[in-house]
Amino acid sequence: MKIFPIACESLGTRSFCHLVMTESVNILVDPSVSLGPKRFGLKPHPTEIAASWISRQTIMEISQLADVIIQTHYHGDHFTLNSPRKYEFSNKEIFRALYNPEVTIIAKDYEKNINYRQQQRAKHLWKNKKISVSKADNNHYEFGSTQITFSPAVPHGVQEASVFVVEVMIKEGDRSYIFTSDVCGPSSKEATDFIITNLPDIVAVDGIPFYISKTEEYIEEAFRNLSKIVDEIREIYIDHHFLRSLEWENKLQENLGRKLPAFSNLRNQKPFLLEAQRRQLHNDDPTREDFYNSFYVDDYSITYFRELLQKNGFHHYWKKLKEDVKEENAKLKNI
Ligand SMILES: [Fe+2]
Ligand SMILES: [Fe+2]
Numbered sequence: 001m002k003i004f005p006i007a008c009e010s011l012g013t014r015s016f017c018h019l020v021m022t023e024s025v026n027i028l029v030d031p032s033v034s035l036g037p038k039r040f041g042l043k044p045h046p047t048e049i050a051a052s053w054i055s056r057q058t059i060m061e062i063s064q065l066a067d068v069i070i071q072t073h074y075h076g077d078h079f080t081l082n083s084p085r086k087y088e089f090s091n092k093e094i095f096r097a098l099y100n101p102e103v104t105i106i107a108k109d110y111e112k113n114i115n116y117r118q119q120q121r122a123k124h125l126w127k128n129k130k131i132s133v134s135k136a137d138n139n140h141y142e143f144g145s146t147q148i149t150f151s152p153a154v155p156h157g158v159q160e161a162s163v164f165v166v167e168v169m170i171k172e173g174d175r176s177y178i179f180t181s182d183v184c185g186p187s188s189k190e191a192t193d194f195i196i197t198n199l200p201d202i203v204a205v206d207g208i209p210f211y212i213s214k215t216e217e218y219i220e221e222a223f224r225n226l227s228k229i230v231d232e233i234r235e236i237y238i239d240h241h242f243l244r245s246l247e248w249e250n251k252l253q254e255n256l257g258r259k260l261p262a263f264s265n266l267r268n269q270k271p272f273l274l275e276a277q278r279r280q281l282h283n284d285d286p287t288r289e290d291f292y293n294s295f296y297v298d299d300y301s302i303t304y305f306r307e308l309l310q311k312n313g314f315h316h317y318w319k320k321l322k323e324d325v326k327e328e329n330a331k332l333k334n335i
Helices: 046-063 092-098 116-126 189-198 213-232 248-256 263-267 275-284 299-312 315-332
Strands: 002-008 016-021 026-029 068-071 104-107 133-135 140-143 146-150 168-172 175-179 202-205 235-238
Touching: 002 046, 002 263, 002 315, 016 046, 016 175, 016 315, 026 046, 046 092, 046 275, 046 299, 046 315, 104 116, 175 189, 189 213, 202 213, 213 235, 213 248, 235 263, 263 315, 299 315
Parallel strands: 026 068, 068 104, 104 133, 175 202, 202 235
Antiparallel strands: 002 016, 016 026, 140 146, 146 168, 168 175
16 A cells, blocks of 8 residues: 655645555545635735645646545535635536546535535535445445445534544555544544554544644643554654644644654655745745736746746655656556
8 A cells, every 4th residue: 555645734735635556446535725815814825826736736637547536524625626716726627527427436425414514515526417426424345455444424623513524544455544634633532533443554644723722722632632543553644734833843742742744754755834834935935916816817827836836846746746656556557
């Protein structure tokens, strides 16, 4: 089993998208990308938008090799919406290209344990007659030698009390991996228990969004749960909510007494946090307001995005990722 992070906070955007490749199946998890529309009172810096753009291009390219798409819930940073969202580079065509009849889609149930807003979004997937979607919640699927097991619906956590997600375990031979999706810590016992009960070899967890003031009363509980997981699992990566602040490593040291690697470290990439550095990015390289009216329709923007990514040395990551995914696919499929 190989895991390829495609988009996440340690790669400069809001996302937790990755590809899991086994001998029998290529699984694309939560294929979307997003940016915090306002942070520190500021819009995303063009460097962040460039990272979102290249992440979207990479998701679309890699999706062509996917046999299965897993959708853990319907927030825009995980689910590609069927409407134009400029920081997410999504629209109807992108939606159709991604969630197509050729791919097996296993997604969070849209009828149970779901709030109205998530359900309205989920219907674009579930009510589409051209594609078939299977329920993830508490279900088990097998693809050749690969087993995919979902948790029952577990709380998204402190950030949105009425949202539920599914955690997923992928197992091939004696190797297993759990992706928690958005469990904010984990902030709940249910989300923690799914990990502790299954004891996978590898875990990717989102962590608590400690930078939001309303999370204060939940922080201790979230670290207690995270600590239980860290005690049991040897290989654990933290990302997403937890990496929206430059303080993330200090917070781990303070609360767990040790550091954990970010998801990008799984591919030996040092994390590059962009939203957390938004103030600095705007100070160092100010942006004209009219940029925000045109970047998503303007061909010139693509040249500008490439320049920004090259200037920062970030473009190498996705270039190498695509090469490695193609090479691994050829090896696994004996092409
Ligand atoms: Fe979410
Ligand atoms: Fe998320």
